[in-house]
Amino acid sequence: MGASGALHCGAVTRLGAGRVRACAGATAPSSVVMLGTTEMTNQEEAEMQISELDLLSSMFPYEEEFAVTDQLALAELKHYAENESAEVPSSKVQFVLNVKAEVPNASVVEFSMACALPFKYPTVLPEITVRSSLLSRSQQIHLNSDLKTYLMQNCRGEPCMLSARQWVKDYAAAYIDKELSSSSVTTASAIQAEVTTFTRLWIYSHHIYNKQKRKNIIDWAKELSLSGFCMPGKPGVVCVEGLQSNCEEFWSRVRRLTWKRILIRHREDVSLEGGGHAEIQNQRKFSTLEEKCFDAHGARGNHMDLGQLYHFLEEKGCADIFQMYFGVEGH
Structure with a gap:
């Protein structure tokens, strides 16, 4: 040209x-x-x-x-x-x-x-x-x-x-x-279509014990129309999904709290033309955000059964995330 x-x-x-x-x-x-x-x-x-x-x-x-x-x-x-x-x-x-x-x-x-x-x-x-x-x-x-x-x-x-x-x-x-x-x-x-971005954040924390933080995670997700789950204990795992702007607001609030270590381990973004409610719902792997505990054990009851976590992720079509978090394949 x-x-x-x-x-x-x-x-x-x-x-x-x-x-x-x-x-x-x-x-x-x-x-x-x-x-x-x-x-x-x-x-x-x-x-x-x-x-x-x-x-x-x-x-x-x-x-x-x-x-x-x-x-x-x-x-x-x-x-x-x-x-x-x-x-x-x-x-x-x-x-x-x-x-x-x-x-x-x-x-x-x-x-x-x-x-x-x-x-x-x-x-x-x-x-x-x-x-x-x-x-x-x-x-x-x-x-x-x-x-x-x-x-x-x-x-x-x-x-x-x-x-x-x-x-x-x-x-x-x-x-x-x-x-x-x-x-x-x-x-x-x-006729140019409006494009909306659906985001899923996989957050890793050294630990999540504090009851107020756990309450904040659930309350903020509900306020921002985000679904996913929170696994407290050591380590802590949080997944939130929904509109990109809402996920970013959630992360902005969470990271301002006091943590020993917290980071986004993985992020998924999907562009949706139109961005209607039905399209957004179709992308969700979770219906709401809830706290998930998998047979807590250890001296303080703060360690979860990671095998159960893997099977939970597998049921949701997210089994590959396990290796991103823990560096080993689940079973």
């Missing part, structure tokens, strides 16, 4: 103790030490991601232009960047950039860039999928393939979201059928 012109973000991002890294095309002042091929630490990569997200937020302050769709992952990333001993984030930061471009004979068309930043970004490329209601499947595949090629050739190892956005703004319209009429643009935009 002839869309390989060099675009550069031209921004400078601070790293750690006063070090900076310049994006491709930016001119570095004499006091700046260019990192070149020096391998970045995980902490530096996390800091660069946060700096770039802050830049996007300041440049595109309205939600219809830029929106982080996974606030939980962003909170985990910030916590990791600020604490060297913190757990590695359990999920990628995901966000949407919406770009308006002119299409011949069809006024203005909006392209949506669904973006995810892998933990090692910008050492590795971001994951970007460009969509529009006016693109056929083959056109969308072609567009996304060319965008990836452009990023590989011009942006590897550098923050590149602004470059990717500019590429979409400049070239995406050329992938749409030239005969498209303005009336079809209006029709396609009107």
Whole structure:
């Protein structure tokens, strides 16, 4: 498509103790030490991601232009960047950039860039999928393939979201059928389905003994229309499922309590077009959230029968989670 012109973000991002890294095309002042091929630490990569997200937020302050769709992952990333001993984030930061471009004979068309930043970004490329209601499947595949090629050739190892956005703004319209009429643009935009995300969080705690915490877990889940279960004792296991925003609110409340250790062991996200009540209910593996005790034993009665936990998970179609928690296959 002839869309390989060099675009550069031209921004400078601070790293750690006063070090900076310049994006491709930016001119570095004499006091700046260019990192070149020096391998970045995980902490530096996390800091660069946060700096770039802050830049996007300041440049595109309205939600219809830029929106982080996974606030939980962003909170985990910030916590990791600020604490060297913190757990590695359990999920990628995901966000949407919406770009308006002119299409011949069809006024203005909006392209949506669904973006995810892998933990090692910008050492590795971001994951970007460009969509529009006016693109056929083959056109969308072609567009996304060319965008990836452009990023590989011009942006590897550098923050590149602004470059990717500019590429979409400049070239995406050329992938749409030239005969498209303005009336079809209006029709396609009107029928574009709303997308809702269903989330399931698998939370691990060193232990869950405190009665008030156990009550909070059940009460908050009920308040937020979340289902799942809580297994108290040592270790503690909590699963919640429901709308993504409600799961994030639940996790935000729970992690603020005092814990010896608590983290998200696994996360599942499913995009639902329409997001009606029936679709959400169909995704649930649990009908409500309840506390589950499996033959408590031990000196304080605080150890559960993990074999029974495995069979419970197996009945719910979640047996593979057992190995993620405990590192061994259940039986």
